[in-house]
Amino acid sequence: MKVTLETAESKLSISFDLKDHSLKANVDGKPYEGTLLNPEPNVYLVLIDGKVYEYRVFSNSEGELVVYFGDQSITFKPTELRGRKQSKVAEAGKMPITAPMPGRVVNILRNVGDLVTEGQGVVVVEAMKMQNEMTAPKSGKVVKINVSVGQAVSSGEVLAVIE
Amino acid sequence: MFSKILIANRGEIAVRIMRTCREMGIRTVAIYSDADRSALHVRHADEAYYIGASPSTDSYLCIDKIINVLRKSGAEAVHPGYGFLSENSNFVAAVEAAGAVFIGPSAHSMRLMGDKISARKIAESADTPTVPGTTKPLESLDEAIAIAEQIGYPVMLKAAAGGGGKGMRMVTTRQELITAYALARSEAEAAFKDPTVYLEKLIARPRHIELQILADKHGNYVYLGERECSIQRRNQKVIEECPSPINDPQLRRSMGEAAVRIAREAGYYNAGTIEFLVDADKNFYFLEMNTRLQVEHPVTEMVTGIDLVKEQIKIAADCKLSFTQQDIILRGHAIECRIYAEDPERNFIPSPGQILRLRTPNGPGIRDDSGVYEGFEVPIYYDPLLSKLIVWANTRQEAIAKMLRALDEYSVDGIKTTISFFKQILRHEEFVKAHIDTGFIARNWQPSLQQGNKISPPERRELAAIIAAIHLSKSKGNSEKPQQRNLWKVAARAEKLGLLR
Incomplete structure (x- = not known):
């Protein structure tokens, strides 16, 4: 499965392959391999080389995905949403x-x-x-x-x- | 003892008071506004009554509506919590006129000490120094300018009926005073229905240290140690500790005795807090008295082992204090962080909204006094305080480590909170060394520097992207609803469209 996501700063191409709980993924050419668990709705655990990473994901009213980890969060916009939300072009001088x-x-x-x-x-x-x-x-x-x-x-x- | 108490408040403090009531076998009555129909304090109460629209001027500040609930419910006493009507002597009089007991001081001593200007006079007659400034309300902007120029800038502009930083402004120039005078008055009017403001000289790098006192109706007074509340932003406390890292037994005793003298002078009973500014040479100046339970009361409870709400209720029921000054022993160290719905990366602007997921810390030495739950929509109308996280340990250093651990366990998804900000403060060298004063945050945190502090390693960000992609593919097809539906909103909309009758 291939997906393109945008953040405020960059655009990321992600591909992933998920069989049972075994995850193989790739972000802009960088490979990731580990175990993916979904212990409760919206909560994901990734285990890579014995390290545990917890993420929580929610979609907002704009259809964007907000991923929380620790006390931080990143908002991702699926590229298919591009153009749907019109950004107001500032009128000259206003x-x-x-x-x-x-x-x-x-x-x-x-x-x-x-x-x-x-x-x-x-x-x-x-x-x-x-x-x-x-x-x-x-x-x-x-x-x-x-x-x-x-x-x-x-x-x-x-x-x-x-x- | 009372069998039923009305709690004239909302949020975490209403829940906290109900907990003690339940332990004492007392039934509880909650009041709620539109925005709070399914709030946590309503869910904790034995009875709950609707009192009006969401703005607090239509609900939690309406004396007549609350008195109606008091009559209807048959409660014998009213606990006001903090904020709202807790320092309104007309409310005390109304409760008493309805034949119930107000859990707090008499209307008379509340008036004396609640008005910051007459409180300064009381402190002076109790031989306690006060900060130089006005001893009467400012009549006009011109008078404010004249006095400010006489005592010298910088000055503090404060609401006479105030507390909690509302209607309070630091002013360094004449130009600033012109703007601040109008803003402070309008904020004071909105918060306390009284626009009166006054001026005080600003003490350089002061610490804010306050003394908790308890007094019964039989003339017995004790002080329960001090709280260090120097970590403030916008003149509002965000972290408090007990004991203060600079207090020695001698200073504690002289401040404690001054606090008791002031309370005695005002004929005060129930719980109260005397706030002092302490300068670099450990001189202390009376600042004001809070004639109610303080937000930060839990740190005192953790270190003294005394349940302040229980003592308040017992005092209101005419009981004598069951301990004397000699019985008060401070043990270990407690720290409190106020978890606010505010965005520390955007100059602490309020961040109301729905809490999508909530995980709170636990384990030895942790206390979370919360007023929210997962799925709750934090209203725009009230104070942004979600919860107070309190830790206790043997030493200050251990308490800091414990608080950092607890903050790591705490996550509030869906809205912004001050959690990440507290982690930075608790790791700051000046905080760790207890070199703190009320200017600590303003000095060390520029809003523009905030963002840079949170760059995470690229793999954490890339993994986040993978998780987002997986979640996206999973949610496709099963037409996931973007957010939990708020049934109240759905019903209100249907009602407007005439779909419901």
């Missing part, structure tokens, strides 16, 4: 202010048309009792405010646009 986490808009500090300097607060979002000022990514004019006070926002949502 920069969005996005919500870094889900939360609630508690204050809007600027109006459309206001001039702001880089680092100046535009929208205040509250999550888990902490108010975070979302600042202008560059100096310019506020051309759009997409949210209103009290509105719930999700992670990555565009709150305002600076030109």
Whole structure:
């Protein structure tokens, strides 16, 4: 079985052959051989040369695979998903202010048309009792405010646009 | 003794209080909001009552709704936990007016000590030094600027009704003060429904050391040793220890006696904590008093062997303390790490969401005071604290090793937590040598440096890719659902569409 996966930094070609619990795999030409166990749903153990590696895998709402090991995680995107999620091409000269986490808009500090300097607060979002000022990514004019006070926002949502 | 107690809180602290109640044979009553319908504290309680929408201003901060539950359930006492209404003297009065007992101090001493400004006056009359600053609320931004310039920058801006770092800002310039004044007031208003703020001079490289006291209603006072809480970010504690690595018996005694003097001066009873700033020369200054159970109370419990919640309940039931100062012995060393739903790689921004898989540590000397479970959707509305991991060992060095082991066993998949961050702190040379002060994290962790600390060996990453590929091929065909369905959400959506009646 051959699969191509993408991370934020690179693209990996993976081939693997799994018979019973014996695993032969190859990542970009580098071979791996060991035992693969699946002791509980979403949990995999790989045994290679007596070493035990534990991984937990979950798919997210975007269809990506998030692999956890220790206190770290890597997100892989199957190449077949490429293009399905359209990345917004930034319009020339315009920069969005996005919500870094889900939360609630508690204050809007600027109006459309206001001039702001880089680092100046535009929208205040509250999550888990902490108010975070979302600042202008560059100096310019506020051309759009997409949210209103009290509105719930999700992670990555565009709150305002600076030109 | 009471036969039924209402716990006016949520999350890990509600669960922790219920555990002691159960051990004492007391039935428990939980309250919950929309977001908490299937929260762990609801599952732990004998009875649970709905009190309103998810924002705490519509639920956990609504005195009248909680008093209604108190009447309906027939509970004889109310434990407020920490945060929410725990330091609201109107709530104390309302509980008492409903004929129940508030597990905490009297409304009067809560008012005296809960207001940070009048608390400073009490400390002064109890012969305890305080940090230079205002002794009355700031009337305006102009006044704030004038006072800051008089005592000199840097200064701390604090909420008079505050605690837990909310509404608190360090300010180093006039320009910063202008922004911070508005933000601190608005945060204080949101968190405590009181925007009053005041100013204090910033002590250079202070340690935050606090004294736990217990007092009964018969005039008996004890101090239960100190907690070292210098590891803070955004003025919020993240790691606490008992005892403090710098405290010697003499310092402990003078701080403990000062704490008892202050409590006595305020006519205080039940559990309370007197917070001090300690400078490099081991001079201590009264900071504030927390008139409630502290988040970090378990480290004191581990080292003294005293269940603080049990003592709180007994004191509220008019019992006398069953021990004196001579009986209090500190044994070994305890450390607590607060497991927050925050992303340490992105400047600790909140990370709410569903916990897909949860594994908690176990074994000798480990205690995990948790408020969550696998599958739980961590709400955006409340404090990001998921759990408190506490370890106990004979020495500080052994406790650090044990905590590192426990953190290795701890995994919370689906959301970001501070677990990896704690491992870095506990291995940091300055922490190991106990050369710590409240600026430790700000000094040693720049958000931009965080990412670089977690580069794993290529084979671990490549194996991860293999596992992802295998999982992908397995899940194909059996049309795996991306995430566990939240039945509440499904029902709410159906309801909106008119599918349910």
